[in-house]
Amino acid sequence: MKKNQTIDRRKFLQSLSTGTLGLAAIPVFSAEKSPPNPDIYASGEPGKAVGSTHAGWQIGIGKSVITPTNGVWLAGYGRKRVAYGKIHDIWVKVIALKDAVGQRVVMVTTDHMGMSKTVYERLFQAANRAFGLERSEFMLTFSHNHCGPCLEDDLVDYYPSDQRQRARVAEYTSWMEKRVMEAVAEALSNWQDCELLFGEGTCTFAVNRRDNKEAEVPEMLAKGLPLKGAVDHYVPVLAAKVPGGHYLAVLFGYACHPTTLDFSTWCGDYPGFAQIDLEKKYPGTAALFFNACGGDQNPLPRRKVELCQKYGEMLSTAVDEVLRTRMQSISPVLSLAFSYVDLAYEALVDLEKLKPIASGTRPLQARWANRMIKKIEAGEKFSDRYPFPVQAWKMGKELLFIGMGGEAVVDYSLRFKQEFPQRTWVCGYANYMAAYIPSRRVWEEGGYEGGPHLDEYGHPAWRWSGDIEDRIAGAVAKTVKQTQDTG
Structure with missing residues (x-):
């Protein structure tokens, strides 16, 4: 063409x-x-x-x-x-x-x-x-x-x-x-x-x-x-x-x-x-x-x-x-905005906790743990955000x-x-x-969407921090305001 x-x-x-x-x-x-x-x-x-x-x-x-x-x-x-x-x-x-x-x-x-x-x-x-x-x-x-x-x-x-x-x-x-x-x-x-x-x-x-x-x-x-x-x-x-x-x-x-x-x-x-x-x-x-x-x-x-x-x-x-x-x-009339917000992890993985999982009986988690271990042993530093x-x-x-x-x-x-x-x-x-994104209510209740399941998505952590909804809602409000300021 x-x-x-x-x-x-x-x-x-x-x-x-x-x-x-x-x-x-x-x-x-x-x-x-x-x-x-x-x-x-x-x-x-x-x-x-x-x-x-x-x-x-x-x-x-x-x-x-x-x-x-x-x-x-x-x-x-x-x-x-x-x-x-x-x-x-x-x-x-x-x-x-x-x-x-x-x-x-x-x-x-x-x-x-x-x-x-x-x-x-x-x-x-x-x-x-x-x-x-x-x-x-x-x-x-x-x-x-x-x-x-x-x-x-x-x-x-x-x-x-x-x-x-x-x-x-x-x-x-x-x-x-x-x-x-x-x-x-x-x-x-x-x-x-x-x-x-x-x-x-x-x-x-x-x-x-x-x-x-x-x-x-x-x-x-x-x-x-x-x-x-x-x-x-x-x-x-x-x-x-x-x-x-x-x-x-x-x-x-x-x-x-x-x-x-x-x-x-x-x-x-x-x-x-x-x-x-x-x-x-x-x-x-x-x-x-x-x-x-x-x-x-x-x-x-x-x-x-x-x-x-x-x-x-x-x-x-x-x-x-x-x-x-x-x-x-x-x-x-279109008015647009885009932003990133840093979501915090509750806690990062470490070798002590990963090694039993890497040799455990749950295949998905074992694959994840072994991959995380290789990254740590290669000197990679994980971000907590x-x-x-x-x-x-x-x-x-x-x-x-x-x-x-x-x-x-x-x-x-x-x-x-x-x-x-x-x-x-x-x-x-x-x-x-990204992963499951729980509200504060769902995070407090736990379960599959709100509990420690970030390993399934490949994150170097098991769970989001409890302030996840506040962080996202604040970022959404600021992003929406940008469209109002320019629209």
Whole structure:
């Protein structure tokens, strides 16, 4: 593709064939093929509209299949899972938005379980070099789907990987990153005028897994008994619409783990089914999903494909109902901010505590402990702080979108909705997979999300310090204030 050449989206859509379950399919590039021409990443002068003098919003859309073909294992559940076929493809989908003065943002959504800091940094640096995007303008999100592939440097001790499998993970990750950049390039070279609208629906299959026993949930639901614990059943919906015409893209969220399935088949879990269903209902519309603060939420009951498809249809129905109601318009003004906050560990590891674990009977912890021991013996000094990413996009005076790294529990979303005057949405799986992010309440209660489980994420510690919520909330407040000061 020649420099500054733009993509005609109508011709692009017409060139697609119908894929599994009706989702548009783009040919998957072979991992053995040469990298694409770097000129594909050129998009003209950063921040300037291409071929339009429209004074409102503009949107660009890109998408690509990222289903593995090289034998990489599925991510999640801490065991070897070799993929046998697929229910449907997994995707990277990108929307780029531009306001009336040319300020841009790019959101990348994927059907992956988690992105490491390594992958985030490589993708951001590539986007910065190619398109001039700053950190505040670029947000990488992942659905936390457990039927997607392992990625480089994410949960490195979690799986019993050998050298061959690690090579396949690296190979797939490199291939995937090229697909992501191609989708970003497509979005940034294909601007269309649009109206930007938002609304909220509800969907009720998410269950607080800390306060409800999975085995008891089906009977409780059958008897109409109330479930326990905090939940966030809101379904945020952001829609880009041709002025007076059809929908170009629909971004929607939900706070729940995509862990309906635990078998060895490629699939997008319930978010994948929801996107497929919406793209069937609205042909020519790109449907994109982000996971809200679902760190302590599970789809229950689960473990069946029929349930997974049911939850996807429930979620797409909730989105559809919002699209068919009167949504609120967003004024075309973007104000952005990004920051890091240092999260403290409760205590760092040491050799005395690591050596019994390294020779113990728990394989995951033994792998982690042996890796930590090698680092210590090589002279590495661990930091007692971890840089945690916080991001805020203010859209007009109407909507505030917050991005947080890691698996935030639902308390964060509920808190921030109360603290800020605009309608506020929180993406709890943004930029990279830090670990579980407990609130103070969850930290005090302990358990899987709040207790000493940072070893599973490769940290040189077992637990966050008890002030984690205060640190994050303070950083979010400062980051949001920056958008207010400049907006």
